[in-house]
Amino acid sequence: MNKLAVIAIGGNSLISDNSHQTIEDQYNAVCETARSITGMMEKGYNVIITHGNGPQVGFILRRSEIATEAAGMHPVPLVSCGADTQGAIGYQIQQAMDNEFNRRGIDKSAVTIVTQVIVDAKDSAFENPIKPIGSFYTEEHIQKIKSENPTWVLVSDAGRGYRRVVASPFPKKIVEIDIIRKLVVEGYCLVAVGGGGIPVIQQDDGTLKGIDAVIDKDFASSLLAAQINADVLIISTSVPLVYLNYGKADERALEKVTLHELKQYVQENHFAPGSMLPKIQAVINFLESGGKKAIITNTESLEAAVSGKTGTHIYP
Numbered sequence: 001m002n003k004l005a006v007i008a009i010g011g012n013s014l015i016s017d018n019s020h021q022t023i024e025d026q027y028n029a030v031c032e033t034a035r036s037i038t039g040m041m042e043k044g045y046n047v048i049i050t051h052g053n054g055p056q057v058g059f060i061l062r063r064s065e066i067a068t069e070a071a072g073m074h075p076v077p078l079v080s081c082g083a084d085t086q087g088a089i090g091y092q093i094q095q096a097m098d099n100e101f102n103r104r105g106i107d108k109s110a111v112t113i114v115t116q117v118i119v120d121a122k123d124s125a126f127e128n129p130i131k132p133i134g135s136f137y138t139e140e141h142i143q144k145i146k147s148e149n150p151t152w153v154l155v156s157d158a159g160r161g162y163r164r165v166v167a168s169p170f171p172k173k174i175v176e177i178d179i180i181r182k183l184v185v186e187g188y189c190l191v192a193v194g195g196g197g198i199p200v201i202q203q204d205d206g207t208l209k210g211i212d213a214v215i216d217k218d219f220a221s222s223l224l225a226a227q228i229n230a231d232v233l234i235i236s237t238s239v240p241l242v243y244l245n246y247g248k249a250d251e252r253a254l255e256k257v258t259l260h261e262l263k264q265y266v267q268e269n270h271f272a273p274g275s276m277l278p279k280i281q282a283v284i285n286f287l288e289s290g291g292k293k294a295i296i297t298n299t300e301s302l303e304a305a306v307s308g309k310t311g312t313h314i315y316p
Ligand SMILES: Nc1ncnc2c1ncn2[C@@H]1O[C@H](COP(=O)(O)OP(=O)(O)O)[C@@H](O)[C@H]1O
Pocket: 009, 010, 011, 012, 013, 052, 054, 158, 236, 237, 238, 239, 241, 242, 243, 244, 245, 246, 270, 271, 272, 274, 275, 276, 277
């Protein structure tokens, strides 16, 4: 019987660098990702694909702000920008997966679920924005960006430049979880909780209402993986392995790690907040909720990683 994997694809890993950000570039990256995921499926996996949206949600928000400033167009709230990314990225993944299934004669189809995720309106994250979105700005540009956009909060993102940050509340409940379970059982290849899910709050009368934020897709993927009893949570990002002393002369790759060791490394500050740290915390949450295995690797290495040849493998 096939194993079930939740594969979380990073929003940054769909945009290889600052000069490859067009929709076409992203589709090419999605097609490469689809080839790797299909190769992995041929090794005996059913998958639910989740994806980030940090760069993309920031681009849509910025376009809206510029159009409002320049032409008086109505602004698009951040929550709607996030919903837009679920459709746009989901569409690309769904099409690329279906093309790949047809090419290889695999009798499967992909389907994207618009997914809402309940967060707590009182989450302290609303007072303390930490989720990087949109473009990277260099040190030289930062003063100009700050003076043009005095309300923005900007932080250094893992040494790759400065980025605007927004609130990122913790995901508490996946609204569409039952339909996701049913479609997995029916054998569909699902795209779900895109961009960490569309953040919604549950009001006193039980109704749902969108709220401006960007949920961390690794936390949402971990919640999903735990709730559907996935055999493995795979976090696909831009590095093949996780490292201790990342970027330093004594950098060391982690191949096989226990939950206990990983927690120790967190205490020793080996993982950058806003980039690797949330992935590590998501893995910890999954394993502490009963998950049996997690892998962190890059897209190109997925097939090799499930065969144990690369990637950082984490066990309870
Ligand atoms: N200890 C570490 N090991 C590996 N990568 C790290 C580490 N700390 C920070 N990083 C950075 O985290 C990045 C992945 O995070 P990010 O780009 O935000 O993810 P996503 O692919 O989800 O968009 C890597 O490309 C790397 O630059």
